[in-house]
Amino acid sequence: MGSHKIFAVNPGSTSTKIALFQDDTCLYSKNVSHDAEELAKYESLSQQLPYRRDTILDLLDKAGVSLEDVEVFVGRGGGLLAMEGGTYGVTDLLLDHAKNCANGVIHPACLGPQLANEFAEKYGAQAMVVNPPDVDEMQELARITGIKGVNRMIHLHALNLKETAIRHSKNVMNKKYEECNYVVCHIGGGISISAHKRGRMVDGYDIVGGEGPMTPTRCGSISAADLLDYMDKNHLESADVKKLCTRTGGFVSHLGTSDAIELTERAKAGDKYAEMLWNAMIYQIEKCIGSMAAVLRGQVDGILLGGGMVYNEDLVKQITDACSFIAPVTPYPGEFEMEAMASGAIRVLDGEEEMKVYSGRLVWNGFPWDKAEA
Structure with a gap:
């Protein structure tokens, strides 16, 4: 080397x-x-x-x-x-x-x-x-939905998620990433929660499409029927809803701020609304971690937490208290991007990996029955 x-x-x-x-x-x-x-x-x-x-x-x-x-x-x-x-x-x-x-x-x-x-x-x-x-x-199995022709794709903080898992495998597990199973989270302005099985990110939430927990700027998963009612009542177009998925949802929608530090300070000062929002976000993160643990059939070597909000001790404690029965929870505050x-x-x-060639084609492009009817 x-x-x-x-x-x-x-x-x-x-x-x-x-x-x-x-x-x-x-x-x-x-x-x-x-x-x-x-x-x-x-x-x-x-x-x-x-x-x-x-x-x-x-x-x-x-x-x-x-x-x-x-x-x-x-x-x-x-x-x-x-x-x-x-x-x-x-x-x-x-x-x-x-x-x-x-x-x-x-x-x-x-x-x-x-x-x-x-x-x-x-x-x-x-x-x-x-x-x-x-x-x-x-x-x-993670791709199919209850609407024919609508299949799941994911957008996640893949760079930091995978690097966190690679480093934890080497430094803590003394193993290769390809030998371990993890639930890996990136908790910042956006929140990614993913299941990693033997070196592959086999499931996670589409944070661009509105899946997963609410975040400072994102609405997270919401009932489709409730969302349609909300659109009708507020005379919204699809573009407005897409903004709720990435920029104007979450803390912004509720209290007009995307600053998690401001929200926690307001909660400490007695603002019950801010306290409820903070705890609800963490609660939703915990639920998503549990679902990814189920994807891995409970065979989880660790729950890894990265991202800027992991500097918050209360967030780490709540997630640890709720999820450590699944696997050890390890915080990695900040990011390794x-x-x-x-x-x-x-x-x-150094020859540890082969450099890949970008094909310009989707790595997955639908089920056979989708293509048969195209």
């Missing part, structure tokens, strides 16, 4: 996280801010590419950080069609799908592969993506 320099790029709505690694050691990291007025000038996310690239390069130059000996540039995957987990080389097809948001999800992560490719071409290196948000390894991107590239460079 050699020594490798990796540069990771993770674009957000008004900033881009960057980090330079020498193997597992982070040499430099920064959250590069982008001027909101400047970003607003561009009609599409992909048009922001030159501006974001040059802003990052200018900052690195001023900081005296050189990228000349970087071996791999890794970008947060976005805009891609559902695929198996792993590390993928950036190809023309992958770039085209990222640029055009082939999966229909308009998110800054689509700039990740494009930025990685820009830097790789400039410095004569490789470009990769690791466990993009559209990783789909669901078992077939930048480390995960670097680690994925290093595993490929």
Whole structure:
């Protein structure tokens, strides 16, 4: 195993996280801010590419950080069609799908592969993506619903979920990820809860589509009949409902805030509404953990909690009290996203994993009976 320099790029709505690694050691990291007025000038996310690239390069130059000996540039995957987990080389097809948001999800992560490719071409290196948000390894039983022709797909924080499981397997279980079963949660502004069986994420909740627990900005699972009544009473269109699934639901819908810290402070000060919301969110998380444990037939080696809200001791205690009968609960506050991107590239460079090729085709495209009637 050699020594490798990796540069990771993770674009957000008004900033881009960057980090330079020498193997597992982070040499430099920064959250590069982008001027909101400047970003607003561009009609599409992909048009922001030159501006974001040059802003990052200018900052690195001023900081005296050189990228000349970087071996791999890794970008947060976005805009891609559902695929198996792993590390993928950036190809023309992958770039085209990222640029055009082939999966229909308009998110800054689509700039990740494009930025990685820009830097790789400039410095004569490789470009990769690791466990993009559209990783789909669901078992077939998890796909079918009670409406013919409507099959489940999932969108989760795959990068952090898988990295948390990989690290726990190595550092705590002294095993490979492929030898363990976990319920893994990412609990932040969005909440992902997933079942991992022998290295594959076999089930989870579609957090873009409105499944799972409520979150600070997302409504979570709701009765379809109740939602239709709500739409009728408030004269809402489908676009309004989709916003409830990702931006205007949860704490925002109830109290007009997406700040979990503000909510818990209000609860401590005696606000019963805020207290009920906080406890209800945790209660729903616990229910979802239980369902994923059932997916694994109770054969669970650990319940792993990642994400920013895991810094809250009350949240961890409530989940531990409710779910530790299933398996040990281990908190990993924050996230491993930048480390995960670097680690994925290093595993490929060291021969521990094979680099995958993005096919540009859905990893699963319906049941045979769906195709027969198409």
